[in-house]
Amino acid sequence: MIWKLSLTGIKSRFKDYLVLFSGLVVASMIFYMFLTIAINPSFMTHDVNAPYQYLSFIFGLGIVLLAIITLVYLMYANSFLLNMRQHDYGMFMMLGARSSRVGLLIFCETLITGTLAAVVGIVIGFGLTALVSQLLIHNLGLSITHFQVVLPNAILWTLVFFIVLFFIGALHNVRKLTRSKVIDLLHEQQEPVRLGHHSIWHAIEAVLGLILLATGYYVLSLPPAAIFMTMPIALVTIVAGSYCIFNALLTSVINMLLKKKSFSYRGIRLFTLGQLKFRLHDYTKILTVISLLFALALGAITVGLNFNTLKDQVQMSTYYDGTIVSNSPQVKRETAKLDVKSEQTYHYKETAKYLYFNQAEFTHHPVKTMHFEYKNGQQTYRLQQLPTNKLSQPGTDANEIFGGMVPNGTPKVIQLVSPKQWQTLAGKQKFVQFIRVKDFDKDYLTLLKIGEQQVRENKSFSDVYNISKAAAYKMMLGMASGFEFMGFFLGIAFLTMLASTLMFKVLSGAASDKIRYKMLFKIGARERVLRRSISSEIGILFLVPGILGVIDVLFGLKLFKALLPNPYANIWVPFLIFIVLYFLYYELTVKLYERIVLTKEL
């Protein structure tokens, strides 16, 4: 009988259950999607093409953060579940059900809800993972081959994680309910919020928050070399600083606004400010977590997209787009397809020990190369000519660089000789032609083909090919794709999680806010005014951690200066994508909240 009652209870609150359940499904879905990348070594090594240790560090960090936010999320979801059901449980007990029996009911309900959500989430996760990976691969033009949609290990760990958490949650619910008095269960506690009003402490805390944040940002701007020292400091100061800001600064600002009556005594502002003050007090921890996750998510997308600029970097780093050393018909055919801007040919004679070049060819057309340098902390390349007189001098940069530009199997000694001498020299005559094309992106694949063909024809060319622009570009493309994919994935996963958490937190308080809106409506607030109040109140709750998150990212990107040429390049793209998604979540939250608090029934 009691099971039947329980089912009826769930049915009668189906809409609320649906919100809760879909939230949990989203959580398990994201967790699963994340794991499909994080614990898939073949994806890491093949597609990302970066040292696995480095990546497993990033993903280890990612899993920890995602687990924390999921935990927080589940805590809210669980308390929402409990709040939703406690009146029913109270009624069962009043009707004479033994508390052990009701305890079992709660335990099973919580665990079944959680497990079911995890399973549904994983199943939807398959589809979503496939969809997202396809979308990313196509839209971003990434080359991803080792990504698996169904990964048994990921399924296992997602299930374990969720079931364990819900097991703990279920135990907690049982403990809490069986220890409460029936009367308390029947009348949901409407405890008044106790707000501390020590304005001096608030002021001190607010200033401290600002100092901590400033310290964190300053530390982030230190040279990236000291990252392992600066990172923990920045993490601690920024977390603590954000907490103080939310706890004290914002409350102080709201108190100030409330006191400034020319501002607060207008329309519904008194109420909106009052609601916000109460919220911020209650939301301090969650807003801190959200601002950090916001920063991480936005940062992940920004950095991920920014790896694209590495490709430009590769293009800049080498002066010549291709090297031709073969006269074979295949090579000639491919070369003919190129849209050549300029070419430079040098002839040489090869003996067992030496490569003899005709000096005259260099006098008119010196070899050019790009010189890498740090300028004002920025990575730049400068065009330079290799001094012809140094080309044959062992130990000089010019000799070393030029040596790498010609096929030169067992390193042979480069000699520059006068045209006359060159004519008299014995040895096989060969040539090396450096090509620059008009549009590298367009001719990239042809250049790659030419390079590969020449390696097939001449093993000693492989050294030249490996450092050629096309080969470097190919490698970078793979790595950038991997990072871009990861950045996007991480970013979207974090965003979904943090926005869902914030949404849930707002919605779980909606039931108790209902009475306030009802009262306001009764004393003559127009519905439009109430909607405006809701929009601005929830808007600020979304905006504040968002702003702090954006500032965190702007400073945090400095960390990537060592890794990326210009971490701030095209920064508006990821910001726009992110803000649009975040805004959609905000709109959804407002709509759902309005549906709960602005009911017609009075």
Added chain:
Amino acid sequence: MTEILRVDQATKTYGKRGEKQYQALKGINFGVDAGEFVAIMGASGSGKTTLLNILSTLDKPTTGHVFINHEDISTLNANQMADFRSKQIGFIFQDFNLLENLTNRENIALPLTLQGMSARKIDPLVDKIAARLGIKEILAKYPAQLSGGQKQRVASARALVHEPAILLADEPTGALDSSSARELLDTMVDLNQKDGVTTLMVTHDPFSASFANRILFIKDGKIGEQILKGEMSRQDFYHMLIDHLGTEE
């Protein structure tokens, strides 16, 4: 005497046409004059709450008319109704409905800010009504720091600060202990007698009702009899009311 409230043949039917319908109000007629203190008594399901919702412009009658201050509120649209409520009606609720995250002063100021009154004018009005209700000392406090009786005084101040045409009280003593209830009712009588606040109280409690000058009984969606206090003392009126309730079918 000018009539502040007139209810004319008001009915309220719930349920759509063709479905099972339920008539909560079956043609209500009555009026309240300026300066009167009227109580409406009725058991659960008598139509009390429906009537109160219509009087407070939260709901519209299915047929018939309701005039407050000579304005037909049954013809107003949603925004006009909201504006009307904010200017002409003061509310006291059973469970106070104070906003616990605002100070008492801010709670009282709320109806005025909603009307768009300029900030300068608000505080003097709040101070005035607070002095009248003896709650000046607790204006800076929060509702959670008050006793139930004090909370209901703050709620009364909020209901009266904009000098509404009529004060609607919905079981105002329902959440108070007996001495606080007594105190509040005395205050309401005092406001009615000295300041001419027109009051309509809905209650099922005979003790509370005995503070009114006139009591209307609502039963099965209709106004039945009414009894008048006239020159009687409150105690006598109370006994008469009890007798009346005891002999009622």
